[in-house]
Every structure is written in C-alpha cells, then in structure tokens.
Amino acid sequence: MISRHALDAPLGWLGSMLRRGSERRRYAASPYAWLFQPYLGNELVALSCFAHHGVISVAAVTLRQHQILTSGAWVAALSNTASGSAAAERRHQLLYSVDTTLPLNIESLRSLIEFIGNRPILGWQLEQRLAPLEQQLRRHLGFGLPNARVDVTKLHQRYLRRLHPQAEQQAELACALRCWQVPSAAPQRALEDATASALLYLHLRRDADQVV
Amino acid sequence: MVDVDLSQPPFSLLDAKGKEQVRHGMDLAYFDRHDIIVETGQAGEYVYLIHKGEVAELDPTLPASVSRIGHYTAGDLFGAISILNGKSRYRFQAEQECLCYLMPKALFKALCDQYPDFNQFFHQSLAHKARLLTEKRAEGGVTMAGFMLARVSECMRAPLLLPSDADIGKAVRTLNDSHADSLLVETASQPGIVTKTDLLNAIVLAEHPVTTLLADIAQYTLVTVTPNQYLFEALVSMTRHKVTRVVVIDDAQVVGVVELTDVLSYFSSRSYVVSLQVEQAGDLPSLAAASHRTPELVNALMAQGVKLRFAMDLLAALNGRIMSKAWEFTIDTTHHQHSCMMVMGSEGRGEQILKTDQDNGLILADDAEWPGLSDDMQRLTDTLIELGYPPCPGNIMVSNPAWVGTVSEWKGHIARWASSRDGDSLMKLAIMLDAHGVAGNPSLLESVREELFERCSRDELLLSYFARTALRFSTPLTLFGSLKKPQHGIDIKKGGIFPIVHGVRTMALERRIYATSTFDRLDALAEDGRLNRRFADDLGEALALFTELRLRRQLQDISDGTPADQQERSNRVIVQDLSSLERDLLREALHIVKDFKQRLSHRYHLEYS
Numbered sequence: 001m002i003s004r005h006a007l008d009a010p011l012g013w014l015g016s017m018l019r020r021g022s023e024r025r026r027y028a029a030s031p032y033a034w035l036f037q038p039y040l041g042n043e044l045v046a047l048s049c050f051a052h053h054g055v056i057s058v059a060a061v062t063l064r065q066h067q068i069l070t071s072g073a074w075v076a077a078l079s080n081t082a083s084g085s086a087a088a089e090r091r092h093q094l095l096y097s098v099d100t101t102l103p104l105n106i107e108s109l110r111s112l113i114e115f116i117g118n119r120p121i122l123g124w125q126l127e128q129r130l131a132p133l134e135q136q137l138r139r140h141l142g143f144g145l146p147n148a149r150v151d152v153t154k155l156h157q158r159y160l161r162r163l164h165p166q167a168e169q170q171a172e173l174a175c176a177l178r179c180w181q182v183p184s185a186a187p188q189r190a191l192e193d194a195t196a197s198a199l200l201y202l203h204l205r206r207d208a209d210q211v212v
Numbered sequence: 213m214v215d216v217d218l219s220q221p222p223f224s225l226l227d228a229k230g231k232e233q234v235r236h237g238m239d240l241a242y243f244d245r246h247d248i249i250v251e252t253g254q255a256g257e258y259v260y261l262i263h264k265g266e267v268a269e270l271d272p273t274l275p276a277s278v279s280r281i282g283h284y285t286a287g288d289l290f291g292a293i294s295i296l297n298g299k300s301r302y303r304f305q306a307e308q309e310c311l312c313y314l315m316p317k318a319l320f321k322a323l324c325d326q327y328p329d330f331n332q333f334f335h336q337s338l339a340h341k342a343r344l345l346t347e348k349r350a351e352g353g354v355t356m357a358g359f360m361l362a363r364v365s366e367c368m369r370a371p372l373l374l375p376s377d378a379d380i381g382k383a384v385r386t387l388n389d390s391h392a393d394s395l396l397v398e399t400a401s402q403p404g405i406v407t408k409t410d411l412l413n414a415i416v417l418a419e420h421p422v423t424t425l426l427a428d429i430a431q432y433t434l435v436t437v438t439p440n441q442y443l444f445e446a447l448v449s450m451t452r453h454k455v456t457r458v459v460v461i462d463d464a465q466v467v468g469v470v471e472l473t474d475v476l477s478y479f480s481s482r483s484y485v486v487s488l489q490v491e492q493a494g495d496l497p498s499l500a501a502a503s504h505r506t507p508e509l510v511n512a513l514m515a516q517g518v519k520l521r522f523a524m525d526l527l528a529a530l531n532g533r534i535m536s537k538a539w540e541f542t543i544d545t546t547h548h549q550h551s552c553m554m555v556m557g558s559e560g561r562g563e564q565i566l567k568t569d570q571d572n573g574l575i576l577a578d579d580a581e582w583p584g585l586s587d588d589m590q591r592l593t594d595t596l597i598e599l600g601y602p603p604c605p606g607n608i609m610v611s612n613p614a615w616v617g618t619v620s621e622w623k624g625h626i627a628r629w630a631s632s633r634d635g636d637s638l639m640k641l642a643i644m645l646d647a648h649g650v651a652g653n654p655s656l657l658e659s660v661r662e663e664l665f666e667r668c669s670r671d672e673l674l675l676s677y678f679a680r681t682a683l684r685f686s687t688p689l690t691l692f693g694s695l696k697k698p699q700h701g702i703d704i705k706k707g708g709i710f711p712i713v714h715g716v717r718t719m720a721l722e723r724r725i726y727a728t729s730t731f732d733r734l735d736a737l738a739e740d741g742r743l744n745r746r747f748a749d750d751l752g753e754a755l756a757l758f759t760e761l762r763l764r765r766q767l768q769d770i771s772d773g774t775p776a777d778q779q780e781r782s783n784r785v786i787v788q789d790l791s792s793l794e795r796d797l798l799r800e801a802l803h804i805v806k807d808f809k810q811r812l813s814h815r816y817h818l819e820y821s
Contacts, residue, residue, distance in 0.1 A: 066247070067314065068240035183264045183311055195240060199311070202242045206309075 046198035051132035053088035059190035122150035256294030265310030365439035368468030404430030528562030539651035550577035560646035573615035679816035701784035754801035
C-alpha cells in the first residue's frame with residue numbers, strides 16, 4: 001500500500017488521484033468494484049463526520065436535485081470497542097444527537113459505503129473531517145472513499161472572495177450560513193450539519209448559475 | 213429526522229407519536245426564485261410546509277393580472293388539497309428563495325387514517341376552523357378548563373316533587389329533611405315551584421293556615437332550561453329573570469333543578485361571581501365595585517374559549533342589570549312607570565363587551581310630569597360614568613336634552629330624520645334602530661319603534677340611502693384577494709364589523725325585525741328567507757371573529773394601561789402578528805364581508821352611488 005504521508009504532503013491531489021487509480025484496479029474484481037465506477041445520475045450525498053475519543057459520528061443524507069431526503073438519512077455513531085468508552089459514546093449521542101450506535105467494524109462501514117455508493121460526496125471541510133473515517137475504512141476495508149468530492153468550504157470561500165476580495169475567511173459553518181442567509185437550525189448536530197452544508201451547496205450552485 | 217416546529221395546527225392535533233412520525237418522515241427541499249414547485253394537473257406527491265420564503269398559488273388559465281389566487285409564507289402549509297383531490301388544480305411557484313419541509317403522500321395519508329382530527333382539519337369550513345382556534349386557546353386557559361363547557365345535566369340536583377294535595381306543613385317538613393330551598397308541586401296541568409320565601413310569605417303576609425294546599429301558593433311561571441344547555445346559559449337566564457333557580461325540563465318532564473349556589477360552586481374562580489355581586493349590590497359603591505370587575509370576567513371567559521356569542525349574551529344581560537340598578541338608585545320610583553331609559557348603539561345591540569362608551573336616551577310618556585328632569589338625568593349620567601361607562605364623545609346621553617323627549621316628540625324626530633335623509637339624520641336613525649329599553653316602562657320604546665318601522669321600512673329611497681353607508685369603508689383585501697398588510701394594521705371595525713352590522717341593520721329595518729342584536733337579526737332574516745341560512749351563519753361567524761380579534765386587542769390595551777384617548781388604535785389588527793390559521797380565517801371572513809357588500813349593493817341599488 002502506498003504510504004499516505006509520502007504522497008499527500010507535497011502534491012495532495014496527485015497523490016489521491018494515483019491512489020484512487022491503484023485502488024480501483026486492485027478492487028476491480030471485488031464486490032466493491034461498483035463503488036469505483038463513475039456516477040452518471042443527479043444525486044449527491046452530503047456527509048458530515050465528527051470524531052473524538054475513538055467514536056465517529058457520521059451523518060449522510062441524499063441530495064436529489066433540489067430535495068434533501070432527510071427522512072432516509074444514514075445517521076450513526078461508530079464506536080471503536082477497543083479505544084472508545086461508554087462515556088465517549090454518550091457524549092456523542094448528546095452532542096451530535098445521534099441515536100444509533102454501531103460497533104466500528106466491517107459490517108457497519110460496509111452499510112455506510114453501500115449507502116453512499118458511487119455518488120459524489122459533499123460536505124463542509126470535507127478533507128479534514130473525513131480523515132478519521134478514511135483511516136478506519138482503510139484499516140477495515142483496505143480503501144478510502146473513492147467518490148468525487150465537493151468541499152463546500154472551498155466553494156464558499158471562492159464565492160466570497162469573488163464578491164468581497166478583502167473579506168476575512170472563516171472556517172465556521174454557522175458563519176457561512178449566516179453570510180449567505182441560509183436558514184438552518186443548530187449545525188452543531190451531525191444530521192443538521194450535513195443538511196446545512198447541502199443547503200449551502202444548493203445556494204452557492206444557484207449563484208454559480210447566475211454568474212455564468 | 214428534521215427539527216420542525218409542530219406546535220401549530222394541524223400538527224398540534226397529533227400526539228407525541230404522530231409528531232415523531234412526522235419528524236422522521238419529513239424531507240427538505242430548496243426552491244429557487246420562480247421555480248415551479250407543483251404544476252397544474254400534476255399529481256400531489258408531498259404536503260409542503262414552508263420554513264422560509266414565499267410561495268404563490270397561481271391559476272395559469274386566467275390572465276396574468278388576476279391569476280394569483282393565494283399566497284403562502286413561512287409556517288403555512290400547502291399541497292394537502294392536491295393529495296386529497298389526486299392532482300393539483302393550480303400551480304405553486306416560489307416567489308422567493310424558498311425552503312420547504314416535505315411530507316410524503318404516504319405519510320400524510322397514514323396520519324389522516326390514524327388521527328381523525330388531523331383528517332378533519334383538511335375537510336372543514338370556516339366555522340369549523342374558528343372552533344378549532346377557540347379550543348386551542350381554551351387549552352391555554354389557566355383556570356378551570358372545561359367549566360364553561362359544563363352542561364346543565366352535570367350540575368342539576370334531583371327535583372323535590374310533592375303531589376298537589378300536600379299542604380304547607382308537609383312542605384316545610386320535606387324541605388327540612390332534605391336540606392333544600394325549594395320544591396316542585398305536581399299539578400294536573402303543569403308543575404309549579406314553591407320556595408322557602410313563598411312559604412313564609414304565605415304564612416306571615418297572606419296569613420294562610422298551615423293546612424293550605426301548596427297548589428294555591430305555588431308559582432307557575434317557571435324559568436326552564438334543558439339538560440343539554442350550557443351551565444352558563446342557565447346563569448344568563450337567572451340573571452335575566454332575576455331568579456335564583458331554574459327548572460330543568462326534558463321532554464316536558466321535570467328532571468331537575470339548578471340553584472344559583474350550585475352554579476356558583478362551579479365558579480370557584482371569583483371572577484364569575486360578578487353577576488351575583490351585581491344582584492346583591494344594595495348601594496352605588498358596591499355596584500360600582502362589581503361593575504369595575506367586568507373586564508376581569510371577560511378575560512376569564514376569553515381564556516376559557518367561550519364562544520363569543522354566549523359571552524356577549526352574558527355581558528349584555530349583566531350590563532342591562534347594572535344600568536337598571538343604577539336607574540333604580542338614582543330615579544324616584546314615581547317616575548318609573550311613565551318613562552323608559554333606552555341604550556343604543558353597540559350596547560343596544562348587546563355587542564358591547566367592554567364598556568367603551570354610553571349611548572343612551574330617555575323616552576317620556578306624553579302626559580308625564582317631571583320637574584327637575586334635567587338635574588335627575590345629569591345625576592344618572594354621572595352615576596353611569598362612576599360605574600365605569602365613559603361619556604359618549606357624540607354626547608348621546610340622557611344628560612343631553614336632545615336625547616330626552618316624549619313619545620310624540622320622538623315620533624316627530626323620526627319623521628324629520630326620515631324625510632331629510634342627510635348623513636346626520638341617517639346616523640341618528642341607525643342609532644335609534646338599535647335602541648333597547650333597560651329600565652322604566654318598555655312599552656314607550658315599543659310605540660316609538662313601531663313608528664320608525666312604519667315610516668322607513670317601505671321607503672325604498674330611504675333604505676337605499678341608509679344602506680349606502682355600509683359601503684363607505686373599503687374591505688382591506690388586495691386586488692388579488694389576499695390580506696392587505698399595512699404597517700399599523702388594518703382597521704377591523706371599519707373594514708369588517710361595521711359593514712356587517714349596518715347591512716344587517718338595514719335588512720332588519722326593511723323586514724321589520726324587532727331584535728336588536730346582530731346575531732338575532734341574522735337568525736330572524738334567515739327565518740324570514742331574506743338571507744339563506746348558510747350565508748347568515750357565515751356572516752355571524754365572521755362577525756364573531758372580528759369582534760374577538762378586536763376584543764383581544766382591547767383587553768391587551770387595558771392590561772398595558774393605554775390611555776383612553778388612543779383607543780382608536782385598538783380597532784387595528786396587525787396582520788403580521790397573527791398565526792397563519794388566524795390570518796387564513798381573517799382573509800376568508802373578509803371575503804364574506806365583500807360578498808355581503810355586493811349583495812347589499814345589488815339589493816339596494818348602490819352600484820352607481
């Protein structure tokens with residue numbers, strides 16, 4: 001396996017591209033092959049991921065054109081039985097209002113990637129937040145999420161800079177929502193965070209259409 | 213799962229489990245400006261609850277200027293009708309960037325099946341929605357929820373029946389044994405009532421022997437109610453007839469008795485005792501004390517969610533009693549027979565819930581002699597002011613000699629007003645038409661009203677002039693039929709109450725209806741066939757809604773301590789502050805007013821005036 005740090009540090013995009021290519025070839029004959037196929041539909045998956053103390057809270061929600069299918073969302077806390085504690089699980093439940101807790105193993109990760117499929121994923125600060133999840137995926141399944149990605153943070157910053165070149169860049173989702181006047185309640189929670197980033201994406205994409 | 217506010221109807225009709233189902237089943241959708249959310253003829257797939265933004269309901273078959281038929285803002289619900297009908301009749305289009313919660317069709321149908329109330333919400337008429345709102349407020353009532361909905365049957369006691377051949381001695385023994393105050397006597401034709409007072413009077417004053425038969429001393433004019441009536445209606449009739457017990461009759465059979473003390477024991481909150489206090493007041497200060505507590509009573513009634521019409525009845529009866537007591541205290545009994553004090557305007561119609569002003573006048577018999585009349589009348593007006601009735605700004609008070617006159621003088625006034633037909637005369641006719649006698653000899657007022665109907669009801673030209681005033685203020689609806697939303701609110705008195713009251717008054721004049729309350733007039737007009745029953749009910753419902761909105765504002769002003777000279781403002785209703793259901797109701801009610809105005813202008817030929 002190619003070392004993560006060796007390629008990521010200087011040329012992140014080239015590294016991940018090469019790695020994705022190699023993983024696609026490696027899993028070409030496995031049941032996961034379809035995840036590496038290019039996606040041709042019009043859906044996206046908004047993803048948010050919080051990890052502390054061996055517990056990862058994940059919320060994934062489908063975005064179909066202008067609809068956010070919150071009723072069919074995939075929300076769970078993945079708890080690593082080795083290092084995670086009951087206190088950490090509880091903290092996640094309270095903090096991110098995640099009701100279901102699953103053990104962090106192949107089955108639960110598989111159900112997550114089955115949910116995501118080969119659809120593109122989007123999220124706020126996607127790379128940073130996904131890092132712990134990716135790490136676990138690699139450990140248990142041997143590959144990271146191969147999907148195309150949209151980092152809403154970058155979109156936001158690009159549009160903000162275009163409008164106000166002097167504006168200070170903020171890394172808070174709540175600030176971004178306020179900035180574009182997107183209504184959302186409590187982006188602190190896992191599902192709301194994913195929903196809010198999806199709404200922000202819809203809003204920004206609309207702006208993009210208008211600019212073009 | 214989404215975080216959505218489910219405290220407003222129809223979601224407040226669901227229990228916790230239903231709400232959880234909604235939360236779990238809802239999706240979110242984002243619509244850009246001018247996006248079409250539901251197209252005409254498209255099958256309804258979702259119920260939409262707007263979280264942010266505005267949506268217009270359009271009928272694309274109409275020309276663009278009139279195609280807008282509805283407008284929804286944050287908190288409103290649409291799309292349910294499309295699901296129930298199978299497809300959407302109209303097009304829904306986002307007017308702004310818009311964020312909606314989506315409830316899938318399957319979930320909506322499941323909820324309709326599980327919760328009949330929820331289902332009913334989407335199938336109901338204006339009156340139904342109004343009732344719902346009242347009930348919702350009743351839940352918020354702090355004191356004794358459910359009291360006002362208590363029926364007579366829950367409070368009555370079994371009647372104490374004696375055969376007609378029983379004598380006084382037996383009656384006293386029976387009363388003592390059962391600790392009661394009154395008993396009923398069965399006679400062949402009808403039951404009679406005997407109270408302790410009757411027994412005492414019979415023995416001491418009339419000096420009957422103890423062996424007198426009860427049938428001879430019983431009273432046969434009974435005040436009756438049915439077991440299914442509301443308890444406070446029993447209270448209303450007690451107040452009105454000045455008695456302390458009513459007999460409960462079911463299918464011409466005596467089934468029970470309701471005593472005032474029984475009713476009062478239900479009224480554990482002191483505010484309900486106002487009517488008792490009025491009745492017991494022996495002098496002016498105690499009457500004033502009782503009179504000043506009526507706003508408290510109104511507040512309590514409103515908190516209980518009592519239907520406004522009943523509250524009005526209760527208050528009208530109460531105000532009538534206060535006035536007539538004040539009259540008794542200030543005017544010498546020798547004058548009672550040949551004079552009649554009448555209240556006019558809103559008070560005459562029994563629609564003055566809070567004491568906003570006093571409109572009253574005096575009719576004297578033609579042969580009356582009353583030296584010192586003006587002094588007495590000045591004193592009466594001052595007394596009423598003391599009791600909390602502010603002076604009338606138009607000086608329509610008994611202290612003004614113009615509103616005191618003999619029967620023939622009044623008839624002369626009416627003849628002059630009817631022939632001159634200018635604004636002032638028409639106003640005075642309208643005021644006179646609402647007159648209601650509260651004290652003295654009411655037959656004097658009857659003869660004056662007879663003259664009024666005789667002069668006016670057949671005069672088409674006068675009726676046309678008279679009705680025109682109803683169209684004087686425009687209905688606060690926009691060209692597209694939605695509510696106008698000026699910043700300072702819409703004037704509900706001019707826009708809603710006045711056209712209904714005046715229009716109904718005109719019709720009552722035409723049809724010679726003696727009732728003065730607008731609700732009674734509507735009933736009578738429906739009976740008469742002048743209005744169809746459904747429309748009359750709708751008008752009554754609309755009037756009740758407007759009055760209620762205004763009353764709430766007035767009560768708030770009282771609690772805020774707004775000075776009396778700014779009360780013009782209290783007729784204003786800020787549309788933006790209402791909940792979406794109330795807004796919906798208000799809009800529909802105003803549409804009814806608009807319709808009514810059109811009928812009026814058709815009937816009285818006001819199209820070109």
